[in-house]
Amino acid sequence: MGFFASARAAIIDRWSTFNYKPLYSDNLGMPNRRAFPEAHATWVPAADERRLAAYKLLQAYDNNQVAELSAFIEGDAAHDKREFGDPAMYVDTITSYVLGEEQTITVPGAENAGTSTTDTDAATAERVQTLLREWADEELLPMRLLQTERKTVGLGDGVYLLHWDADKQRVRLKTFDPGFYFPILDEDSDGSDFPDRVHFAWELPEDKARRLPARLRRITYHLDWIRPQTANGVDRTSRPVRAPVLSEPSDGQPAQPVLGRGDTVDGNGYITRLYPWSERPSYKTVYLTDAIWELGDLKAPVDVDSLPMDKAQFATNGQGEVLDQLDLYQDFIPVIHVPNTVPEPGEHWGQSSLAKVLQVFDELSSSDTDSSKASATTGSPILAISGQSLNRQQQYESGPGMVFTLGEGGSITSVETSGNLAELRNHVHDLKDRAATTARLPAVALGTSDPAQFGSGYQLELALGPLDALISSMRLARDHADRLLPKFVQRLFQAGQHPDWIGLPVLPAKLVRGAYTPTDKAAVLEEVTKARTAGVISLETAVRKLQEIGWPIEDAEEEITRIDARSFEAARALADALGNPDEVANFLGREAPDEPEPPTVVLPPAVADPLALEQGQDNAAAGEQGSGGNA
Template sequence: MRGWRSLIIDAWGALSYKPAFQAAADGRPTAPPGHAAPSWVPEADRRRLAAYTALAAYDTNQAAALLGADGDDRREYGDASLIVDQTLSHLLGETQQIVIEGSVDGTAVREREALLRDWAQTEHLRMRMQHAERTAVLLGDTIYLLAWSRAKSRPVLRTFDPGFYFPILPEGALDADAYPARVHLAWEVPADPSTGRKGTLRRVTYELGPIEDGGRRLYPWSPQPSNITCYLTDAEWELDQVDRADDIDALSPARARFRSNADGEVLNRLDLQLDFIPLVHVPNTVNGAEHYGQSSLLSVAQLLDDLAAADTDSQRASATTGSPIIGLSGARLPVDRRTGNPLPVEVEPGMVWPLGDNGQLTTVDTSAQLAELRAYVGALRDRLSVVTRLPASVLGTVSPSEVPSGYALQLSFGPLDAMVRSMRLAREAKYPLLLKMVQRLYQLGGVLPPGDNPRATIAFGAYLPTDQATALDLAARGVQAGVLSLETAVRLLVEAGFPIKNATLEVERLRRPPATTV
C-alpha cells in the first residue's frame, strides 16, 4: 500500500524514479541547491518546475548532476539534445508559411497576407518559433506574449519559458483548452552585491475583469459591446518580504513596487483596451484534460540514464583495452639508487624488458568486454529509436544507403509521421489564435479596419522526403477530374516542397487566361 499512496500519475510522472525530482517536487530541503521550489511557488506547480529543471539538465548533458556524487564521472554524449533537435526539425518542416483561409476576395487575402508576413519578418517570427518550439519539445510547453507598441506601430512578440508561467485556471475546468481569466508571469531576480540591490520577485499579471464604473465598450473586432477588459499589472517584491504563506496569486499589493511603461504609465491594473489576454500557451502534445503538454524526452528518461551508464562503462573498458594491464615476472626493473625500491614502470612504444630464464609477461585482454558493451550501447540506441519514434536514419545511426529499398525506408517513417501529425494537431488552434490576436492589435492601432478578421494560420512544410513528380501528377489529375480544388492542389504542391512562396498569388496566376500571341 505504501507504493500506491506515493503513486502520482500526471504529465511528469515518468520522472518520479529520480530522488532529486521527487525531493524538489515535494519542496523538501534535501533537494539539490537551486532545485527546491521557492516559497512563493504554488504546491500544485512544484512538480512541473522540478520536471522542467530535470529535462533541461538532460538537454545540456548535466543530468548526472541530479545523481549527486554518484554522477561525478558519468558520461553524457548529447543524445537528449539530438532527440529534441530532430523532433523539432520534423515538427516545423522545411517551411513555415502564413496563409489566409476561407476567403473569396483574392485582393483582400493578398493584402492581409502581405501585412501578416511583413509583421512576421519584422518580428523575426520564424526565429522565435524555432526557440519557442524547441522549448515546447524539450519541456512540454511554451509561451507567446503579444503587446501593441506605440513607438513601432505594430504588435511586438516575445517568448517565455514555461517555468515563468502560472495560469489561474477556472475551478473544475475539465477541458485542456479552458482559457484562464488570470495569468501570472513570475521569476526571481537575484541580488547584486556590487550595487547593493536585493533579490526581488517580479510578477507580471494579465487579468480579465469588468470595465471600471460598469461601462461598456465596443471593440473593433466585434459588433456587440462588451463590459470586459484586460488589466495589466507589473510589480516586484523584495524576496525577504515575501511571506512563506503567500503563493504567487496572493502576494500583498501593499509591499509591491509597481513598474512603469515607456509612456510613463504606472502598470497597476492598466486597462489594455482588450477583451482577451494577449498570451498564447502552446502545449507539445494532445494531453486530454491536462492543461500542460508532455516533453518528448519524458518517455525515454530512463533509457537516457541507461545509455549514459553504458557509455561510461564502455569508456572505462576502452581505457584498459588501449592501455592493457601488464604483469611482469623475472624482469630487471630500474631501481631508485637512494631507496633501493623499484621505480614505476611505464609502457612506451619500443620499450624492451630483459627477462630472466623463467620470466613472464602477461596482459589482461578486455577487448571482449568492450565489444559486449558496444553491442549493449547499440541495443539501447535501437530501443531509443523505437520509443522516440525517430527512425535510425533520422538519428544518424544508420546510413540511408544501408536500407534495403526506398519502400522499406518509407515504412520506417510511419511512427515518425504519426508522431508529427499528433504534435501538429496540438498546435492546430494555437497559431490561428496568435495571428487572430495580431490582427486585433492592428485593428486597435488603427492599421486594419473594424470588422471580422479572416482565419489566418501558419502552415508547416514537408518534413519527409517527397516524390515531387508524384505530387505534381496527383494535383494535376485531381484538378482535372474535379475532385480537388485549385487551392487544395497548390497546397499539396507547397507541402511537397515546390518553391511556391505565396499560395494565394499562385492560385490567381493559374486562373488567369493564357496570354495570346499574334
C-alpha cells in the same frame, strides 16, 4: 516508521515519469531541496513545485548537466559519468520535424484574389493575409517559433506573449520559459479553458553594485469587469499608483467617476464597451500589472497569486503610465500556452518528448561511461610480469616501443579487454535503438540508416510511419495555438488603431507548417501529372502539391498566373467555348485588342428585271433597223 510508510504513496501526475529518480521524488514525493531550490521558493504555489523541478531536470538533460544534479545525492562520483548529447539531439530533431520546412500564415479565400471570380471578400482576405505576412517578417516569426518549439518539445510546454508596442506601432511577440508561467486555473475547468488571470513571475538576484536586494518580479494579466477610468497618481507614501478619475462637482452634486473612452452604462448599472472585433458590447477588459517585491518583505505564507500589494513597486511603460491594473482596452488575455502533447482530460500541461525515454538515457550514460573506462584498458593493456627479473624492486611502465628485460624464467602476460569493449559498444547501439523506438523516431528520421535500403518512396513512407503518427499528434496539440496567434495579432493591431488595419475585419487565419519528411519528388510529380491530365484535380491543387514537396515555388497564386499566361491551347478552347475576347485576354493576363472598324460597303447600281431589260434591248435594235431603211 508508520508515518513515512503511509507518506510514501504513488504519485501519478503529468510529471510522475521522473519518480524513479530519488533526486526528484523523495520519501514524501517531493523534489530534493538542494538540487531544486527554485521549486521550493516561498512564493511558488505547492501545486507547481513538481512542475518547476521537472523543467529544471529536463533542461539538465538537454545541457548534459544531469551529473551536476545527481551529485547532490550521489556525491562527487556522479561527475565521472559521461553525457554525449543524445537528449539534445532528440529535442533538435523532433523540433525540426514539428516545425516543418517553412511556416506560413494563410487566410482562407485569399487565393481567389486576382482571378475572374474576384469579389470584395477575396480582396479583403488577401489584404489581411499580406499584412499578417509583413508583420511576421518584421517580427522574425520563424525565430520566435523555433525558440518556443524547442522549449515545448524539451520541457513539455511553451508560452507566447503578444502586446501592442506604441513606440514601434506594431504587435510584438515574446516567448517565455514555462517555468515563469503561472496561470490561475479554475477548479471546475477541464484544462482547455482560458484562465481569467495569468502571472509571469521570476526572481531577480541581488545586485551589490547597484545596492539592490534579491527581488521578485511579477507581470499579471487579469480579465475582469470594466471599471471607471484611472490615471497616474500617488498613495500616502508617495508611491506611484493608479487612481480613479473623478468629474468636477457641479450643482451641489459630488464628484463622480469618469467612464473610459467609448464606455457606456447599461440599464443595470454595468459598464459596457464595444470592441472593433465584436458586434456585441462586452462587460470585460484586461488589466495589466507589472510590479517588483523585495524577497525580504514576503514574510507571511504567500504565493504568487496572493502577494501583498502594499509592498509592491509598480513599473512604468514607455508612455509614462503606471502599470497598476492598467486597462488595456481588450477583452482577451494575449497569452498563448502551447502544450507539447494533447493534455489529459482536466489537465492543462503537456508532456516532454524526453519524458518516456529518460531511463534509457540514464542507461546510455552509464554504458558510455563504462565504455570510456574499458577503452582506456584496451589502449593501455594490463600487463602481469612473473618469474625472475633482474631487479625485483624495479617498477615497470608500459608504452609503445617499450622493451622489458626479464631474468631466467620470466614472462609477461597481457589481459585482453577488447572483447568487453565490443560488448559494451553493442549494448550502446541496442540502447539507442530502444530510445528511438520508444520516442517513435525511426532510424531514417534520425539520419542513422542507409538510404540505399529504400528502393522506392513507398518503402520510405512505411519506414516513416511512427514519425508520421508522432508529428500528427503533436501538431494536433498545437492546432489551436496556430489559429489563436494570427487572430490575436489582428485584434491587437485594431486595438492599437494602426491605420492599415482600420476598417478590416478579424478573419480566420492559421499558421500553416510545411512538410517535414523527405519525399520521393519524382513519384509525386508523376502522380500529380497524371491526375492533372485526367482532370481530377485543379491547377491550384497541383501547384500546391508540388510546393509542399519542396519545389521552388514561392507564391502559388503567382505561379498559377504565370502558367495561365502561357496556356495558349487552353485559351483557344476558351475562345471557342465563350466567343468572348475579353474573357480570353483576362485568362492570359493581357488586354483584349481593339476591334477594327468594318470597311464601308459599296453596293453596285440597281439592276432592273432581266426580262424587261432583254425586251428593251430588242426594241432598240428594231428601231435602229427601221431608221436605216428609211434612210
